[in-house]
Amino acid sequence: MKEDVFYGKGMVHVKEDYPDIYEAVVKLNEAAYTGKVLDYKTQKLIALGITAANSDDRAVKKQIQSAINEFGVTRDEIVDVLRVVLLTSGNPPFVKAMRILYEVLGD
Numbered sequence: 001m002k003e004d005v006f007y008g009k010g011m012v013h014v015k016e017d018y019p020d021i022y023e024a025v026v027k028l029n030e031a032a033y034t035g036k037v038l039d040y041k042t043q044k045l046i047a048l049g050i051t052a053a054n055s056d057d058r059a060v061k062k063q064i065q066s067a068i069n070e071f072g073v074t075r076d077e078i079v080d081v082l083r084v085v086l087l088t089s090g091n092p093p094f095v096k097a098m099r100i101l102y103e104v105l106g107d
Helices: 011-017 019-032 040-053 057-071 075-089 091-105
Strands: none
Touching: 011 019, 040 057, 040 075, 040 091, 057 075, 057 091, 075 091
C-alpha cells in the first residue's frame, strides 16, 4: 500500500538522470518498510515522528498527508506521535509540526 514517494526535491532529477541510483533508493525503501513485525501504519507514524523531530517542514507535511490518505490516521493519532516529539526534541519542532498538521487538516 505504500507509495514510492521520496521527499527530497532532488529525487525527481535523480529518477530522470540516474535511474540506477533511484532504483537503489526504491529497493532500500522496500527493505526498510517491510511490515514484517511492525505494520506499515506504525512504521509511517515513526517516520512522521522522525521528520517532525528534524523540523523538516516539507517532509512532515508529506508524512501527515500520506498517513491520512493511506491509513485514515486521525488527528489524535498524529498528536500522540507529536507528544513524543515534544518530549524528545523540544517545543520548536513540536509547535512547527502542530502548525503543519492544522494546515493539512484545514483547521
